[in-house]
Amino acid sequence: xxxxxxxxxxxxxxxxxxxxxxxxxxxxxxxxxxxxxxxxxxxxxxxxxxxxxxxxxxxxxxxxxxxxxxxxxxxxxxxxxxxxxxxxxxxxxxxxxxxxxxxxxxxxxxxxxxxxxxxxxxxxxxxxxxxxxxxxxxxxxxxxxxxxxxxxxxxxxxxxxxxxxxxxxxxxxxxxxxxxxxxxxxxxxxxxxxxxxxxxxxxxxxxxxxxxxxxxxxxxxxxxxxxxxxxxxxxxxxxxxxxxxxxxxxxxxxxxxxxxxxxxxxxxxxxxxxxxxxxxxxxxxxxxxxxxxxxxxxxxxxxxxxxxxxxxxxxxxxxxxxxxxxxxxxxxxxx
Ligand code: SF4
Numbered sequence: 412x413x414x415x416x417x418x419x420x421x422x423x424x425x426x427x428x429x430x431x432x433x434x435x436x437x438x439x440x441x442x443x444x445x446x447x448x449x450x451x452x453x454x455x456x457x458x459x460x461x462x463x464x465x466x467x468x469x470x471x472x473x474x475x476x477x478x479x480x481x482x483x484x485x486x487x488x489x490x491x492x493x494x495x496x497x498x499x500x501x502x503x504x505x506x507x508x509x510x511x512x513x514x515x516x517x518x519x520x521x522x523x524x525x526x527x528x529x530x531x532x533x534x535x536x537x538x539x540x541x542x543x544x545x546x547x548x549x550x551x552x553x554x555x556x557x558x559x560x561x562x563x564x565x566x567x568x569x570x571x572x573x574x575x576x577x578x579x580x581x582x583x584x585x586x587x588x589x590x591x592x593x594x595x596x597x598x599x600x601x602x603x604x605x606x607x608x609x610x611x612x613x614x615x616x617x618x619x620x621x622x623x624x625x626x627x628x629x630x631x632x633x634x635x636x637x638x639x640x641x642x643x644x645x646x647x648x649x650x651x652x653x654x655x656x657x658x659x660x661x662x663x664x665x666x667x668x669x670x671x672x673x674x675x676x677x678x679x680x681x682x683x684x685x686x687x688x689x690x691x692x693x694x695x696x697x698x699x700x701x702x703x704x705x706x707x708x709x710x711x712x713x714x715x716x717x718x719x720x721x722x723x724x725x726x727x728x729x730x731x732x733x734x735x736x737x738x739x740x741x742x743x744x745x746x
Contacts, residue, residue: 412572412573412574417567417572419593420563420567420593420594421564421567421568423592423593423594424560424563424564424567424594425564426590427560427590427591427594428557428560428561428564430590431556431557431560431587431590434449434557435448435449435450435461435557436448436449436450436451438455439584440507440553440554440556440557440584440587441457441507441553441554441582441583441584441587442507442582442583442584442616442618442622443455443456443457443507445457449461449557456507456509457505457506457507457553457554458504458505458522459504459505459554459555460526461557461558462526462527462528462529462558463503463504463526463527463532463555463558463559463562464503464504464505464522464524464525464526464527465501465502465503465504465524465525465527465531465532465535466502466503466504466517466518466523466524466525466737467500467501467502467737467742468499468500468501468502468535468536468538468539469497469500469502469539469741469742469743470496470497470498470499470500470539470542470543470544471497471498471499471500471548471743472497472498472743473743474498474500474548474599475645475650475681475721476643476721477637477639477643477644477645477650478498478545478546478548478576478597478599478644478645478650479496479497479498479545480496480497480498480545480644481643496543496544496545496644497542497543497544497545498544498545498546498548498576499536499539499540499542499544499545499546499547499548499573500548500550500578501532501535501536501539501547501548501549501550502515502518502524502550502551502737502742503518503524503549503550503551503552503554503555504518504522504523504524505518505519505522505551505554505555506518506519506520506551506554506580507551507553507554507580507582508553508580508582508614508616508619509614509615510580510603510613510614511613511614511690511691511692511693512613512656512686512688512689512690512691512692512693512696513689513690514685514687514689514734514735515550515551515735515737516689516690516691517736517737517738518551518737519551520690523737523738529558529561529562529565530562530565532558532559532562532566533562533563533565533566533569533571536562536563536566536571536573537566537569537570537571539573540570540571540572540573544573545573545574545644546573546574546575546576546596546597546644546645547566547571547573547574547575547576548576548578548599549575549576549577549578550578551578551579551580552577552578552579553579553580553582553583556587556591560594563575563594574596574597574645574646574647575594575595575596575597576595576596576597576599577591577595577597577598577599577600577630578599579598579599579600579601580600580601580603581600581601581602581603581619581623581626581627582614582616582619582622582623583600583622583623583626584622584626585622585625585626585628585629588626588629588630588633589629591633592633595633595634596634596646596647596648597634597645597646597647597648597649597650598627598630598633598634598648598649598650599649599650599652600623600626600627600630600649600651600652601652601653601654601683602623602627602651602652602653602666602670603619603623603653603654604619604620604623604662604666605620605662605665605666605669606620606662606665607619607620607621609659609662612693613656613693613696624669624673627649627651627674628673628674630649631649631674631675631678634647634648634649635648635649635675636648636677637649637650637679637719648679649678649679650679650680650681650721651670651674651678651679651680651681652680652681652683653666653667653680653681653682653683653708654683654685654686655682655683655684655686655700655704655705655708656686656696656700657686657695657696657698657699657700657701657704658695658696658704659696660704660707660708663708663711664708664711667680667708667711667712667715667717668715670717671715671716671717676715676716676717676718677718677719678717678719679719679720679721680712680717680719680720680721681720681721681723682705682708682709682712682720682721682722682723683723684700684705684723685723685734686699686700687699687734709722
C-alpha cells in the first residue's frame with residue numbers, strides 16, 4: 412500500500428473512532444444493542460470488555476485462494492519455507508451472534524483467548540506481516556471494532572501495509588459499517604439466514620436478515636468490485652460467503668435470490684460445504700450436508716447467473732484443515 416493511502420487510512424480511523432466513541436460507554440455496536448458500559452468492564456451478549464482478546468494469530472491457508480494464496484501450488488515450497496504466504500488471520504474471543512452449531516465455539520461461546528492491549532494486537536499484525544501474510548484477516552471483528560481500530564492505528568503508523576479483511580458473521584448494523592469506509596479493504600461476510608424463524612432457532616437472532624441485508628448492501632456500496640493483484644491475490648472488494656446447512660436449501664435459495672435481485676450477479680460468492688455439527692447443534696442439523704444439497708445450491712447460483720463463485724465441494728469428508736481445535740498451537744494443522 413502506498414504511503415498516501417496509509418495516511419488516508421489513518422485519517423479515516425481517527426474519524427471512525429470519534430464517530431463510534433459513544434459505544435465505549437453505551438455499547439450498541441451491533442443489533443443486540445446491549446447498552447452496557449464497556450469501559451467499566453460491563454459485559455454484554457458478546458462477553459467482551461474494552462480490549463480485544465486473542466486466541467490465535469496465524470498464517471491460515473484455508474480461506475478462499477484469493478485471500479490465503481494458492482496452497483496446493485505452494486505445498487512443496489512450504490516444506491522449505493513455511494511462511495511464503497497465507498492469510499494473516501487473527502481469531503478473537505467472544506461473538507455477537509453465537510450460533511448454536513458454531514465450529515469456533517471454543518472462542519465464540521467459551522471465550523478462550525487472552526486479553527490483549529492495543530499495542531499487543533498491533534504487534535501481532537506486524538508480526539504476521541513479517542511472516543509473509545497476504546492480508547490481516549480479522550475473524551469475528553464486530554464486537555471488537557473499537558480496539559481493532561485503535562490497534563490498526565498503531566500498526567499502520569509502524570509500517571503495516573497489508574489489506575484489512577473484515578471476516579464477519581453478517582449480524583451488523585449498516586450505520587456502523589458506514590464508518591469503516593476507507594479502512595476495510597475486503598469485506599468477507601457470511602450471509603447465513605433469510606428466514607427469521609431459522610435465525611431465531613439457530614442463533615437467537617430473528618432480525619438477522621433484516622440487519623445483515625442492509626449491512627451487506629453497505630459493504631457492496633463501499634467495495635463493489637473484487638480487485639486482484641497480478642498474483643491473483645485480493646486487494647479490495649467483497650466476497651459474500653454462505654454456509655450451506657443440512658435440510659435448509661430453500662433458505663439458501665432465498666439468500667441467493669436476494670443477492671441477485673438487490674446487489675448484483677457480479678458479486679463474488681463463496682458457497683461453503685464445510686458444515687460439521689458442533690457444540691449445541693440441534694438434532695435436525697446433526698449431519699454434514701449432502702452432495703445433492705450442495706449441488707442444488709450451486710445449480711441455483713448458476714441459474715441466477717452469478718459470474719464469480721468459489722466452490723468447496725472437495726471438502727465433504729471431514730476436513731482437518733477446515734475444522735479447528737483452538738486448544739492446539741495450530742488449530743488447523745497447517746504446520
Ligand atoms: S458489541 Fe457486544 S456489547 Fe455491544 S451491542 Fe453487540 S453484543 Fe452487545
